[in-house]
Amino acid sequence: MSETVRETTIPQAAPHHASRWECFKSVRELTRRLAAPLSAEDCTIQSMPEASPTKWHLAHTTWFFETFVLAKIDPRREPYHPKFKFLFNSYYNAVGDRHPRPQRGLLSRPSLDEVLAYRHRIETDVLDAIAGAKLAPDVQALIDLGIQHEQQHQELLLTDLKHMLSCNPLRPAYQKNWPLTPIQAREPRWIRVAGGDRQIGHAGDGFAFDNETPRHKVWVHDFEMASHPVNNGEFIEFINDGGYRRPELWLSLGWDHVTARGWEAPLYWEKRDERWHMFTLHGMAPVELNTPVCHVSFFEADAFARWSQARLPTEAEWETAAATLPVEGNFLESGALHPLALREAPPEGTLAQVFGDVWEWTRSDYSPYPGFRPAQGAVGEYNGKFMCSQYVLRGGSCATPTGHVRASYRNFFPADARWQFSGLRLVRDA
Ligand SMILES: [Fe+2]
Numbered sequence: 001m002s003e004t005v006r007e008t009t010i011p012q013a014a015p016h017h018a019s020r021w022e023c024f025k026s027v028r029e030l031t032r033r034l035a036a037p038l039s040a041e042d043c044t045i046q047s048m049p050e051a052s053p054t055k056w057h058l059a060h061t062t063w064f065f066e067t068f069v070l071a072k073i074d075p076r077r078e079p080y081h082p083k084f085k086f087l088f089n090s091y092y093n094a095v096g097d098r099h100p101r102p103q104r105g106l107l108s109r110p111s112l113d114e115v116l117a118y119r120h121r122i123e124t125d126v127l128d129a130i131a132g133a134k135l136a137p138d139v140q141a142l143i144d145l146g147i148q149h150e151q152q153h154q155e156l157l158l159t160d161l162k163h164m165l166s167c168n169p170l171r172p173a174y175q176k177n178w179p180l181t182p183i184q185a186r187e188p189r190w191i192r193v194a195g196g197d198r199q200i201g202h203a204g205d206g207f208a209f210d211n212e213t214p215r216h217k218v219w220v221h222d223f224e225m226a227s228h229p230v231n232n233g234e235f236i237e238f239i240n241d242g243g244y245r246r247p248e249l250w251l252s253l254g255w256d257h258v259t260a261r262g263w264e265a266p267l268y269w270e271k272r273d274e275r276w277h278m279f280t281l282h283g284m285a286p287v288e289l290n291t292p293v294c295h296v297s298f299f300e301a302d303a304f305a306r307w308s309q310a311r312l313p314t315e316a317e318w319e320t321a322a323a324t325l326p327v328e329g330n331f332l333e334s335g336a337l338h339p340l341a342l343r344e345a346p347p348e349g350t351l352a353q354v355f356g357d358v359w360e361w362t363r364s365d366y367s368p369y370p371g372f373r374p375a376q377g378a379v380g381e382y383n384g385k386f387m388c389s390q391y392v393l394r395g396g397s398c399a400t401p402t403g404h405v406r407a408s409y410r411n412f413f414p415a416d417a418r419w420q421f422s423g424l425r426l427v428r429d430a
Pocket residue numbers: 060090149153
Protein backbone atom coordinates (compact mmCIF):
# COMPACT_ATOMS: atom_id res chain seq x y z
CA MET A 1 0.00 0.00 0.00
CA SER A 2 1.46 3.31 -1.05
CA GLU A 3 1.69 6.21 1.41
CA THR A 4 2.84 8.54 -1.35
CA VAL A 5 1.10 11.88 -1.50
CA ARG A 6 1.20 13.30 -4.98
CA GLU A 7 1.75 17.05 -5.16
CA THR A 8 -1.12 19.34 -6.04
CA THR A 9 0.12 22.31 -7.96
CA ILE A 10 -2.55 24.95 -8.00
CA PRO A 11 -2.23 27.51 -10.78
CA GLN A 12 -3.05 31.12 -10.00
CA ALA A 13 -6.40 32.49 -11.13
CA ALA A 14 -6.56 34.23 -14.49
CA PRO A 15 -6.00 37.98 -14.00
CA HIS A 16 -8.95 40.33 -13.82
CA HIS A 17 -8.49 41.58 -17.38
CA ALA A 18 -8.12 38.07 -18.85
CA SER A 19 -10.07 37.20 -21.97
CA ARG A 20 -12.92 34.68 -21.97
CA TRP A 21 -10.61 32.18 -23.73
CA GLU A 22 -7.97 32.57 -20.98
CA CYS A 23 -10.55 32.36 -18.16
CA PHE A 24 -12.10 29.21 -19.59
CA LYS A 25 -8.71 27.58 -20.12
CA SER A 26 -7.40 28.40 -16.64
CA VAL A 27 -10.58 27.23 -14.87
CA ARG A 28 -10.54 23.92 -16.74
CA GLU A 29 -6.83 23.49 -15.98
CA LEU A 30 -7.42 24.11 -12.27
CA THR A 31 -10.13 21.41 -12.11
CA ARG A 32 -7.81 18.95 -13.81
CA ARG A 33 -4.98 19.76 -11.37
CA LEU A 34 -7.28 19.37 -8.36
CA ALA A 35 -8.07 15.83 -9.48
CA ALA A 36 -4.48 14.98 -10.45
CA PRO A 37 -3.28 13.72 -7.02
CA LEU A 38 -6.16 11.25 -6.83
CA SER A 39 -6.26 7.64 -7.99
CA ALA A 40 -9.05 6.36 -10.24
CA GLU A 41 -10.52 4.67 -7.14
CA ASP A 42 -10.45 7.96 -5.18
CA CYS A 43 -12.26 9.63 -8.08
CA THR A 44 -15.01 7.02 -8.27
CA ILE A 45 -16.36 6.46 -4.78
CA GLN A 46 -19.05 8.52 -3.04
CA SER A 47 -19.12 8.80 0.75
CA MET A 48 -22.62 10.18 1.32
CA PRO A 49 -25.74 11.05 -0.68
CA GLU A 50 -25.10 14.82 -0.59
CA ALA A 51 -21.59 14.48 -2.02
CA SER A 52 -20.55 13.52 -5.52
CA PRO A 53 -17.50 11.58 -6.70
CA THR A 54 -14.65 13.56 -8.29
CA LYS A 55 -15.20 11.71 -11.56
CA TRP A 56 -18.80 12.90 -11.60
CA HIS A 57 -17.74 16.53 -10.99
CA LEU A 58 -15.23 16.24 -13.85
CA ALA A 59 -17.89 14.94 -16.22
CA HIS A 60 -20.80 17.08 -15.05
CA THR A 61 -18.96 20.40 -15.51
CA THR A 62 -18.14 19.19 -19.03
CA TRP A 63 -21.74 18.14 -19.70
CA PHE A 64 -22.70 21.75 -18.92
CA PHE A 65 -20.53 23.13 -21.74
CA GLU A 66 -21.60 20.41 -24.18
CA THR A 67 -25.30 20.89 -23.45
CA PHE A 68 -25.66 24.62 -22.98
CA VAL A 69 -22.86 26.00 -25.15
CA LEU A 70 -21.88 23.61 -27.97
CA ALA A 71 -25.42 22.35 -28.65
CA LYS A 72 -26.62 25.95 -28.63
CA ILE A 73 -24.01 26.95 -31.23
CA ASP A 74 -24.86 23.92 -33.41
CA PRO A 75 -28.23 22.30 -32.58
CA ARG A 76 -27.46 19.43 -35.01
CA ARG A 77 -24.25 18.52 -33.20
CA GLU A 78 -23.99 14.82 -32.32
CA PRO A 79 -23.71 14.20 -28.57
CA TYR A 80 -20.24 13.02 -27.49
CA HIS A 81 -21.94 9.95 -26.02
CA PRO A 82 -25.69 9.27 -26.19
CA LYS A 83 -25.94 8.32 -22.50
CA PHE A 84 -23.79 11.02 -20.92
CA LYS A 85 -26.67 13.47 -20.65
CA PHE A 86 -28.41 10.97 -18.35
CA LEU A 87 -25.31 10.14 -16.35
CA PHE A 88 -24.02 13.66 -15.84
CA ASN A 89 -26.97 16.05 -15.97
CA SER A 90 -27.96 18.05 -12.93
CA TYR A 91 -31.55 18.97 -13.41
CA TYR A 92 -32.98 15.63 -12.42
CA ASN A 93 -30.32 15.05 -9.77
CA ALA A 94 -30.67 11.48 -10.85
CA VAL A 95 -29.30 9.05 -13.35
CA GLY A 96 -32.57 8.19 -15.04
CA ASP A 97 -35.46 7.27 -12.80
CA ARG A 98 -34.04 4.18 -11.21
CA HIS A 99 -30.61 5.53 -10.25
CA PRO A 100 -30.97 8.42 -7.81
CA ARG A 101 -28.15 10.76 -6.86
CA PRO A 102 -26.97 8.64 -3.91
CA GLN A 103 -25.77 6.12 -6.49
CA ARG A 104 -23.42 8.37 -8.42
CA GLY A 105 -20.61 6.47 -6.67
CA LEU A 106 -21.66 3.25 -8.40
CA LEU A 107 -20.64 4.55 -11.82
CA SER A 108 -17.50 2.48 -12.30
CA ARG A 109 -18.02 3.15 -16.01
CA PRO A 110 -17.21 5.27 -17.89
CA SER A 111 -13.69 5.00 -16.52
CA LEU A 112 -11.73 8.00 -15.26
CA ASP A 113 -9.67 7.95 -18.47
CA GLU A 114 -12.86 8.04 -20.56
CA VAL A 115 -14.15 10.99 -18.56
CA LEU A 116 -10.83 12.82 -18.98
CA ALA A 117 -11.01 12.16 -22.74
CA TYR A 118 -14.57 13.58 -22.73
CA ARG A 119 -13.29 16.67 -20.93
CA HIS A 120 -10.46 17.12 -23.41
CA ARG A 121 -12.70 16.87 -26.47
CA ILE A 122 -15.39 19.26 -25.22
CA GLU A 123 -12.78 21.68 -23.92
CA THR A 124 -11.03 21.81 -27.30
CA ASP A 125 -14.32 22.47 -29.07
CA VAL A 126 -15.28 25.27 -26.65
CA LEU A 127 -11.85 26.89 -27.01
CA ASP A 128 -12.17 26.71 -30.81
CA ALA A 129 -15.65 28.23 -30.61
CA ILE A 130 -14.42 31.12 -28.46
CA ALA A 131 -11.46 31.74 -30.75
CA GLY A 132 -13.56 31.46 -33.93
CA ALA A 133 -16.35 33.63 -35.30
CA LYS A 134 -17.93 36.12 -32.92
CA LEU A 135 -20.37 34.33 -30.64
CA ALA A 136 -23.89 35.55 -29.99
CA PRO A 137 -24.23 37.45 -26.67
CA ASP A 138 -26.40 34.71 -25.13
CA VAL A 139 -23.73 32.08 -25.94
CA GLN A 140 -21.03 34.28 -24.43
CA ALA A 141 -23.17 34.62 -21.29
CA LEU A 142 -23.59 30.83 -21.13
CA ILE A 143 -19.82 30.30 -21.34
CA ASP A 144 -19.37 32.77 -18.48
CA LEU A 145 -22.04 30.93 -16.49
CA GLY A 146 -20.32 27.61 -17.25
CA ILE A 147 -17.02 29.02 -15.92
CA GLN A 148 -18.72 30.13 -12.69
CA HIS A 149 -20.53 26.79 -12.46
CA GLU A 150 -17.24 24.93 -12.79
CA GLN A 151 -15.75 27.09 -10.00
CA GLN A 152 -18.64 26.10 -7.74
CA HIS A 153 -17.87 22.47 -8.50
CA GLN A 154 -14.16 22.98 -7.76
CA GLU A 155 -15.09 23.82 -4.18
CA LEU A 156 -17.54 20.89 -3.99
CA LEU A 157 -14.91 18.58 -5.46
CA LEU A 158 -12.58 19.47 -2.56
CA THR A 159 -15.20 19.29 0.20
CA ASP A 160 -16.62 16.03 -1.18
CA LEU A 161 -13.21 14.39 -1.50
CA LYS A 162 -12.25 15.58 2.00
CA HIS A 163 -15.33 13.80 3.35
CA MET A 164 -14.55 10.73 1.28
CA LEU A 165 -10.94 10.53 2.53
CA SER A 166 -12.08 11.15 6.14
CA CYS A 167 -14.14 7.94 5.98
CA ASN A 168 -10.96 5.90 5.49
CA PRO A 169 -9.56 4.74 8.86
CA LEU A 170 -6.07 5.50 7.52
CA ARG A 171 -7.11 9.18 7.27
CA PRO A 172 -5.06 9.66 4.09
CA ALA A 173 -3.79 13.10 3.13
CA TYR A 174 -4.78 14.73 -0.16
CA GLN A 175 -1.65 16.90 0.06
CA LYS A 176 1.02 17.39 2.73
CA ASN A 177 1.82 20.96 3.58
CA TRP A 178 1.61 21.31 7.36
CA PRO A 179 1.89 23.42 9.51
CA LEU A 180 0.46 26.21 7.41
CA THR A 181 1.23 29.49 9.20
CA PRO A 182 2.70 30.86 12.40
CA ILE A 183 -0.09 31.16 14.92
CA GLN A 184 -0.86 34.20 17.00
CA ALA A 185 -3.73 34.92 19.31
CA ARG A 186 -5.93 37.84 18.35
CA GLU A 187 -8.49 39.22 20.76
CA PRO A 188 -11.81 39.72 18.98
CA ARG A 189 -13.11 43.27 19.03
CA TRP A 190 -16.62 44.56 18.40
CA ILE A 191 -16.92 46.87 15.42
CA ARG A 192 -19.91 49.15 15.18
CA VAL A 193 -21.77 49.12 11.86
CA ALA A 194 -24.24 51.91 11.10
CA GLY A 195 -27.63 50.69 9.93
CA GLY A 196 -30.46 52.59 8.30
CA ASP A 197 -32.07 52.49 4.91
CA ARG A 198 -29.69 50.23 2.93
CA GLN A 199 -29.66 48.26 -0.29
CA ILE A 200 -28.42 44.72 -0.83
CA GLY A 201 -28.08 42.51 -3.89
CA HIS A 202 -25.98 42.67 -7.03
CA ALA A 203 -25.75 45.94 -8.90
CA GLY A 204 -23.79 47.08 -11.90
CA ASP A 205 -21.65 45.18 -14.37
CA GLY A 206 -19.89 41.91 -13.75
CA PHE A 207 -21.17 38.42 -13.27
CA ALA A 208 -23.75 37.54 -10.62
CA PHE A 209 -26.09 34.59 -10.15
CA ASP A 210 -29.81 35.21 -10.48
CA ASN A 211 -30.34 34.66 -6.73
CA GLU A 212 -28.34 37.85 -5.96
CA THR A 213 -30.92 39.97 -7.77
CA PRO A 214 -32.77 42.24 -7.80
CA ARG A 215 -30.95 44.76 -5.67
CA HIS A 216 -33.49 46.03 -3.18
CA LYS A 217 -34.03 48.14 -0.09
CA VAL A 218 -33.65 46.74 3.42
CA TRP A 219 -33.86 48.32 6.83
CA VAL A 220 -30.89 47.48 9.05
CA HIS A 221 -30.65 48.48 12.71
CA ASP A 222 -27.27 49.58 14.03
CA PHE A 223 -25.26 46.54 15.13
CA GLU A 224 -21.81 45.41 16.21
CA MET A 225 -19.86 42.72 14.41
CA ALA A 226 -16.90 40.70 15.68
CA SER A 227 -13.61 41.70 14.09
CA HIS A 228 -12.92 38.12 12.99
CA PRO A 229 -14.59 34.70 12.81
CA VAL A 230 -14.96 32.50 15.89
CA ASN A 231 -11.81 30.43 16.34
CA ASN A 232 -11.15 26.87 17.53
CA GLY A 233 -9.99 27.99 20.98
CA GLU A 234 -13.28 29.78 21.60
CA PHE A 235 -15.19 26.77 20.31
CA ILE A 236 -13.31 24.45 22.68
CA GLU A 237 -14.44 26.68 25.58
CA PHE A 238 -18.02 26.12 24.40
CA ILE A 239 -17.43 22.35 24.31
CA ASN A 240 -15.77 22.37 27.75
CA ASP A 241 -18.70 24.33 29.16
CA GLY A 242 -21.04 21.50 28.16
CA GLY A 243 -22.13 23.20 24.95
CA TYR A 244 -23.16 19.92 23.34
CA ARG A 245 -24.93 18.68 26.49
CA ARG A 246 -27.14 21.68 27.29
CA PRO A 247 -30.47 21.67 25.43
CA GLU A 248 -31.21 25.25 26.53
CA LEU A 249 -28.50 26.49 24.12
CA TRP A 250 -30.00 24.82 21.06
CA LEU A 251 -32.83 25.31 18.64
CA SER A 252 -35.25 22.44 19.16
CA LEU A 253 -34.50 20.85 15.79
CA GLY A 254 -30.77 21.33 16.38
CA TRP A 255 -30.97 19.52 19.72
CA ASP A 256 -32.73 16.63 17.93
CA HIS A 257 -29.68 16.38 15.66
CA VAL A 258 -27.22 16.53 18.58
CA THR A 259 -28.95 13.67 20.38
CA ALA A 260 -29.74 11.56 17.31
CA ARG A 261 -26.25 11.84 15.78
CA GLY A 262 -24.18 12.06 18.93
CA TRP A 263 -22.49 15.32 17.94
CA GLU A 264 -19.93 16.46 20.50
CA ALA A 265 -17.58 18.57 18.38
CA PRO A 266 -17.32 19.95 14.81
CA LEU A 267 -17.16 17.44 11.97
CA TYR A 268 -13.69 15.84 11.56
CA TRP A 269 -12.65 16.46 15.19
CA GLU A 270 -11.31 13.50 17.18
CA LYS A 271 -9.87 13.40 20.67
CA ARG A 272 -6.48 11.70 20.84
CA ASP A 273 -4.54 11.62 24.13
CA GLU A 274 -6.95 14.15 25.66
CA ARG A 275 -6.21 16.62 22.84
CA TRP A 276 -8.46 17.61 19.97
CA HIS A 277 -7.22 16.65 16.52
CA MET A 278 -8.96 17.14 13.21
CA PHE A 279 -8.91 15.62 9.79
CA THR A 280 -7.68 18.06 7.16
CA LEU A 281 -6.78 17.73 3.49
CA HIS A 282 -3.23 17.34 4.86
CA GLY A 283 -4.21 14.36 7.01
CA MET A 284 -4.73 14.43 10.80
CA ALA A 285 -3.47 17.54 12.61
CA PRO A 286 -3.81 19.02 16.09
CA VAL A 287 -6.60 21.58 16.35
CA GLU A 288 -4.97 25.04 16.26
CA LEU A 289 -6.61 27.36 18.76
CA ASN A 290 -6.36 30.58 16.74
CA THR A 291 -7.64 29.31 13.43
CA PRO A 292 -11.29 29.95 12.49
CA VAL A 293 -13.50 27.03 13.50
CA CYS A 294 -15.00 25.23 10.51
CA HIS A 295 -17.19 22.27 9.61
CA VAL A 296 -19.92 23.40 11.97
CA SER A 297 -23.60 23.25 11.06
CA PHE A 298 -26.01 26.17 11.27
CA PHE A 299 -27.32 24.54 14.46
CA GLU A 300 -23.87 24.51 16.08
CA ALA A 301 -23.17 28.09 14.95
CA ASP A 302 -26.48 29.23 16.41
CA ALA A 303 -25.90 27.39 19.73
CA PHE A 304 -22.40 28.85 20.03
CA ALA A 305 -23.79 32.34 19.41
CA ARG A 306 -26.45 31.85 22.10
CA TRP A 307 -23.81 30.60 24.56
CA SER A 308 -21.74 33.73 23.73
CA GLN A 309 -24.74 35.97 24.42
CA ALA A 310 -24.52 37.14 20.84
CA ARG A 311 -26.21 36.03 17.63
CA LEU A 312 -25.61 35.25 13.98
CA PRO A 313 -25.91 38.15 11.50
CA THR A 314 -28.75 38.41 9.03
CA GLU A 315 -27.57 38.35 5.44
CA ALA A 316 -28.54 42.03 5.12
CA GLU A 317 -26.28 42.86 8.09
CA TRP A 318 -23.44 40.78 6.69
CA GLU A 319 -23.64 42.40 3.26
CA THR A 320 -23.94 45.89 4.75
CA ALA A 321 -20.72 45.30 6.70
CA ALA A 322 -18.88 43.70 3.77
CA ALA A 323 -20.09 45.86 0.88
CA THR A 324 -17.08 48.19 0.66
CA LEU A 325 -14.33 45.76 1.69
CA PRO A 326 -11.81 44.42 -0.85
CA VAL A 327 -12.52 40.81 -1.83
CA GLU A 328 -9.21 39.45 -0.56
CA GLY A 329 -8.39 36.52 1.64
CA ASN A 330 -7.34 32.91 1.91
CA PHE A 331 -8.93 31.35 -1.17
CA LEU A 332 -8.26 28.08 -2.99
CA GLU A 333 -5.23 29.41 -4.88
CA SER A 334 -3.32 30.03 -1.63
CA GLY A 335 -2.87 26.24 -1.62
CA ALA A 336 -3.52 26.03 2.14
CA LEU A 337 -6.89 24.32 1.58
CA HIS A 338 -7.59 25.04 5.24
CA PRO A 339 -8.55 28.17 7.18
CA LEU A 340 -5.57 30.18 8.40
CA ALA A 341 -4.96 32.06 11.63
CA LEU A 342 -4.77 35.82 11.31
CA ARG A 343 -1.15 36.81 10.72
CA GLU A 344 -1.33 40.50 11.52
CA ALA A 345 -3.73 42.37 13.74
CA PRO A 346 -6.18 44.26 11.51
CA PRO A 347 -6.15 48.05 11.78
CA GLU A 348 -8.34 49.38 14.60
CA GLY A 349 -12.02 49.32 13.67
CA THR A 350 -11.75 47.03 10.63
CA LEU A 351 -13.15 43.59 9.97
CA ALA A 352 -10.72 40.79 9.13
CA GLN A 353 -11.14 37.52 7.22
CA VAL A 354 -14.52 38.56 5.84
CA PHE A 355 -13.67 36.84 2.54
CA GLY A 356 -12.03 33.43 2.29
CA ASP A 357 -11.08 31.04 5.13
CA VAL A 358 -14.62 29.97 6.16
CA TRP A 359 -18.12 30.54 4.86
CA GLU A 360 -20.03 32.41 7.57
CA TRP A 361 -23.49 31.15 8.50
CA THR A 362 -26.16 33.82 8.64
CA ARG A 363 -29.50 33.71 10.44
CA SER A 364 -31.32 34.26 7.11
CA ASP A 365 -33.17 31.48 5.39
CA TYR A 366 -32.50 31.18 1.69
CA SER A 367 -35.46 32.92 0.06
CA PRO A 368 -36.06 34.83 -3.14
CA TYR A 369 -35.38 38.56 -2.99
CA PRO A 370 -38.43 40.76 -3.64
CA GLY A 371 -39.09 40.67 -7.39
CA PHE A 372 -36.80 37.66 -8.00
CA ARG A 373 -37.19 35.98 -11.39
CA PRO A 374 -35.19 32.82 -12.10
CA ALA A 375 -33.03 32.95 -15.23
CA GLN A 376 -34.92 31.62 -18.26
CA GLY A 377 -34.27 28.13 -19.62
CA ALA A 378 -32.63 25.10 -18.09
CA VAL A 379 -29.82 27.15 -16.52
CA GLY A 380 -32.45 28.92 -14.39
CA GLU A 381 -32.93 25.80 -12.33
CA TYR A 382 -29.65 26.32 -10.49
CA ASN A 383 -30.86 28.51 -7.66
CA GLY A 384 -34.60 29.13 -7.44
CA LYS A 385 -35.63 25.54 -6.84
CA PHE A 386 -33.40 25.26 -3.76
CA MET A 387 -35.16 28.10 -1.93
CA CYS A 388 -36.60 25.89 0.81
CA SER A 389 -35.20 24.70 4.15
CA GLN A 390 -31.71 26.16 3.64
CA TYR A 391 -29.74 28.97 5.28
CA VAL A 392 -27.52 31.55 3.63
CA LEU A 393 -23.73 31.57 4.08
CA ARG A 394 -21.53 34.47 3.00
CA GLY A 395 -17.94 35.31 2.17
CA GLY A 396 -16.35 32.24 0.55
CA SER A 397 -13.80 29.84 2.01
CA CYS A 398 -10.31 28.44 1.64
CA ALA A 399 -11.77 26.13 -1.05
CA THR A 400 -13.47 28.89 -3.07
CA PRO A 401 -11.59 29.92 -6.22
CA THR A 402 -10.28 33.48 -6.27
CA GLY A 403 -12.65 35.82 -8.07
CA HIS A 404 -15.68 33.59 -7.59
CA VAL A 405 -17.27 35.43 -4.64
CA ARG A 406 -18.33 39.00 -3.95
CA ALA A 407 -20.19 40.80 -1.15
CA SER A 408 -23.59 39.96 -2.68
CA TYR A 409 -22.80 36.23 -3.23
CA ARG A 410 -25.31 33.91 -1.54
CA ASN A 411 -24.27 30.35 -0.76
CA PHE A 412 -26.83 28.08 0.88
CA PHE A 413 -26.95 24.75 2.70
CA PRO A 414 -29.37 22.89 4.98
CA ALA A 415 -29.10 23.67 8.70
CA ASP A 416 -27.44 20.34 9.53
CA ALA A 417 -24.78 20.44 6.75
CA ARG A 418 -21.22 20.25 8.13
CA TRP A 419 -18.96 19.08 5.31
CA GLN A 420 -18.44 22.51 3.74
CA PHE A 421 -15.81 24.89 5.16
CA SER A 422 -18.51 26.60 7.22
CA GLY A 423 -17.83 28.71 10.30
CA LEU A 424 -19.35 31.78 11.92
CA ARG A 425 -18.88 35.38 12.97
CA LEU A 426 -20.84 36.87 15.84
CA VAL A 427 -22.89 40.05 15.89
CA ARG A 428 -24.82 41.76 18.65
CA ASP A 429 -27.35 44.57 18.80
CA ALA A 430 -25.80 48.00 19.20
FE1 LIG B 1 -23.78 21.63 -11.25
